[in-house]
Amino acid sequence: MKASIKRIEYFxxxxxxxxxxLKVDNPDWRIEDIEKKTGITNRRISSKGQTxxxxxEEACKKLINSSINPQDIDFIILVTQSPEYPLxxxxxxxxxxxxxxxxxxxxxxxGCSGFIYGLAVSSSLISSGLAQQGILVCSDTYTKYIDKNxxxxxxxxxxxxAAVHISATKDDSIGPFELGSDGSGFDKLIVPSSDSKxxxxxxxxxxxxxxxxxxxxxTMNMVPKAVNSLLRKANKNISDIDLFVFHQASKxxxxxxxxxxELPEDKVFTNYRYIGNTVSATIPIALNDAIKxxxxxxxxxxxxxxxGVGYSWGGVLVKWQ
Amino acid sequence: xxxxxxxxxxxIAKSLxxxxxxxxxxxxxxxxxxxxxxxxxxVSLDKRFNGEVAGIKKxxxxxxxxxxxxxxxxNNLI
Numbered sequence: 001m002k003a004s005i006k007r008i009e010y011f012x013x014x015x016x017x018x019x020x021x022l023k024v025d026n027p028d029w030r031i032e033d034i035e036k037k038t039g040i041t042n043r044r045i046s047s048k049g050q051t052x053x054x055x056x057e058e059a060c061k062k063l064i065n066s067s068i069n070p071q072d073i074d075f076i077i078l079v080t081q082s083p084e085y086p087l088x089x090x091x092x093x094x095x096x097x098x099x100x101x102x103x104x105x106x107x108x109x110x111g112c113s114g115f116i117y118g119l120a121v122s123s124s125l126i127s128s129g130l131a132q133q134g135i136l137v138c139s140d141t142y143t144k145y146i147d148k149n150x151x152x153x154x155x156x157x158x159x160x161x162a163a164v165h166i167s168a169t170k171d172d173s174i175g176p177f178e179l180g181s182d183g184s185g186f187d188k189l190i191v192p193s194s195d196s197k198x199x200x201x202x203x204x205x206x207x208x209x210x211x212x213x214x215x216x217x218x219t220m221n222m223v224p225k226a227v228n229s230l231l232r233k234a235n236k237n238i239s240d241i242d243l244f245v246f247h248q249a250s251k252x253x254x255x256x257x258x259x260x261x262e263l264p265e266d267k268v269f270t271n272y273r274y275i276g277n278t279v280s281a282t283i284p285i286a287l288n289d290a291i292k293x294x295x296x297x298x299x300x301x302x303x304x305x306x307x308g309v310g311y312s313w314g315g316v317l318v319k320w321q
Numbered sequence: 322x323x324x325x326x327x328x329x330x331x332x333i334a335k336s337l338x339x340x341x342x343x344x345x346x347x348x349x350x351x352x353x354x355x356x357x358x359x360x361x362x363x364v365s366l367d368k369r370f371n372g373e374v375a376g377i378k379k380x381x382x383x384x385x386x387x388x389x390x391x392x393x394x395x396n397n398l399i
Contacts, residue, residue: 033338033357034357037357037360037361038357151355151356151357152356152357211381212356212357212359212360213356213359213360213363213380213381213382214378214381214382216360216363216381217363217375217377217378217380217381220363220367220375221375221376221378224375252360252361252364255364256364256367256375259368259372260372260375
């Protein structure tokens, strides 16, 4: 059997933060300049004590109410870098919250490429016969890692979750995949604290650090290569793709990818402006918004591409059903 | 200073949206040359050199006009 995406639901925390809010803590920031480059006007912020599992639970409940019964769930794969506990795997906490009977449940510790990796693993579980259907959920609360004065990260990152019902189908709708990583960039986007390396009570070590220029150079260099490699693998051209949905990193990043690949802008879906960079959830959220905006029709060929922390990247073609 | 060097300095000034940039300008003495400003410089230079700058990892960590010119020279772009 092959796998297909049946339905997507997402959840955004209630608290919104706009760019004027940033000025309260940072009166010297040139907000217009920041907004022109990031393209982001609003972000969502999880409340104190609201975890990635809490957000994931909300998105999964929407999916359970609309698309899948708990007793039919064969797997829960949670893509997160904001786990509830160092152990156990947060997917088990989520399984318990959702009252799902025995199933495959585990986390994938990946960021902006995580949805693509999760889709590859979900598809593999189904095609190998280990599962018939399940939930892939991406959820993060990166804003809890970010210092209020961090001009590199705070204008970008936002909290959200997105849950995707993936089910067996006879038609071949997901694939091929292009997956890769370059660990030489591990320290360019990092939360350095851990009980084994640095004490977790170290305030600085608990904060997200991003070398914006390094991550940007990686993106400009690697993403076009990955897209072209995926096209070659599928024996397709850019003109064969109906819609590109990239990780919603920022305006500067997506504009640069468009320029490098010479993509028609109307074939690239973006929604970063009002939601921000929600890490692994950006792609399924954008995919769902594209569906709502009638940008995707049955039979369309869509390319999804995630990239970032690791460094890690992944791309896939999806024939929309 | 060569024409191409002057052009590069002009590109850096435009990217940072400042009037006064010279051969001695750097992160240390140019307030606008922060992380976002640096990204703007990278994008503008990459456009000027038709995507060639994206492959030069060193460009992520340059911090002065002199070092930009040196890296571009060392990569035979100017």
